[in-house]
Amino acid sequence: xxxxxxxxxxxxxxxxxxxxxxxxxxxxxxxxxxxxxxxxxxxxxxxxxxxxxxxxxxxxxxxxxxxxxxxxxxxxxxxxxxxxxxxxxxxxxxxxxxxxxxxxxxxxxxxxxxxxxxxxxxxxxxxxxxxxxxxxxxxxxxxxxxxxxxxxxxxxxxxxxxxxxxxxxxxxxxxxxxxxxxxxxxxxxxxxxxxxxxxxxxxxxxxxxx
Ligand code: ADP
Numbered sequence: 001x002x003x004x005x006x007x008x009x010x011x012x013x014x015x016x017x018x019x020x021x022x023x024x025x026x027x028x029x030x031x032x033x034x035x036x037x038x039x040x041x042x043x044x045x046x047x048x049x050x051x052x053x054x055x056x057x058x059x060x061x062x063x064x065x066x067x068x069x070x071x072x073x074x075x076x077x078x079x080x081x082x083x084x085x086x087x088x089x090x091x092x093x094x095x096x097x098x099x100x101x102x103x104x105x106x107x108x109x110x111x112x113x114x115x116x117x118x119x120x121x122x123x124x125x126x127x128x129x130x131x132x133x134x135x136x137x138x139x140x141x142x143x144x145x146x147x148x149x150x151x152x153x154x155x156x157x158x159x160x161x162x163x164x165x166x167x168x169x170x171x172x173x174x175x176x177x178x179x180x181x182x183x184x185x186x187x188x189x190x191x192x193x194x195x196x197x198x199x200x201x202x203x204x205x206x207x208x209x210x
């Protein structure tokens with residue numbers, strides 16, 4: 001199994017890249033998506049969150065009011081810790097299940113928005129960074145995601161710089177061109193991932209690292 005960490009700033013094109021890699025056969029693990037799934041209505045995760053935070057964090061339809069939870073935990077480190085104590089192990093379990101279900105020769109791509117910020121490069125065999133000029137990020141976030149320019153700028157400013165991301169990358173995918181340009185770049189990266197996965201599978205367990 002080849003473990004690939006995929007990261008990039010908000011609006012850089014990470015989701016487009018992970019979709020393309022998934023189309024090639026990668027097993028994509030999206031940490032943010034899993035974090036939402038483990039607290040869906042009817043889950044033990046949601047029951048635990050309600051036991052901790054009360055009914056006030058529920059929406060009328062029974063789903064979790066994420067804005068409400070956010071406003072509680074971002075103002076109080078202890079409450080954030082309590083939330084993480086519930087959610088992190090559930091996310092870890094689900095990730096492990098997905099990994100166990102992946103075939104031995106799988107290329108597993110972890111979509112980790114804060115890989116650089118949380119210093120997680122060491123967990124992966126390969127780090128792929130999607131890199132986009134800030135002006136392009138702003139343009140995509142305002143035109144396609146309906147964010148205000150101010151909100152988009154502050155989200156970008158709260159994340160790692162392009163330089164910090166590039167410094168930990170094995171592959172930098174420049175997404176300043178068209179979607180077709182991006183697809184071609186992803187295809188080239190996929191070829192490299194495949195050869196790395198083959199080399200890793202061929203190396204016998206006791207062999208010295210190359
Ligand atoms: P991320 O997951 O990194 O936040 P997305 O992949 O969702 O970013 O991309 C943000 C938006 O920009 C999406 O609507 C996406 O379709 C669009 N987008 C991504 N790459 C390009 C590109 N090269 N040209 C035009 N639009 C793009």
